[in-house]
Amino acid sequence: MVGFVAGFCSICSNAGDYPIAGLTPWERPAGAPVITQVDHGSAWFRRALTGISRPYPSSLRFLDDQGNWHTPFNNPGATGRYDIRGWYQPDNATAPSK
Numbered sequence: 001m002v003g004f005v006a007g008f009c010s011i012c013s014n015a016g017d018y019p020i021a022g023l024t025p026w027e028r029p030a031g032a033p034v035i036t037q038v039d040h041g042s043a044w045f046r047r048a049l050t051g052i053s054r055p056y057p058s059s060l061r062f063l064d065d066q067g068n069w070h071t072p073f074n075n076p077g078a079t080g081r082y083d084i085r086g087w088y089q090p091d092n093a094t095a096p097s098k
Helices: 002-013 040-047 058-063
Strands: none
Touching: none
16 A cells, blocks of 8 residues: 555656646636647548438538537447447448457
């Protein structure tokens, strides 16, 4: 237990001056990067619309406003019978490598 505490304290002391998330969530840390432009090309939209046929439903218009944050919508999910969008089909050009 003493080794664990000593190791943890050494990690904490190496944290330096990095901002700690959660202390002031209403403030952006000084010098934090800022996204000024989002440009999703046709390859991004092709991947995001994998397994969805035209005409695309209007509920997918959120993709036009999707920023550069993670979304599970354009990443493969479950396999087997739960793969309703065909992400893991061998003929799918956007299929993830296994």
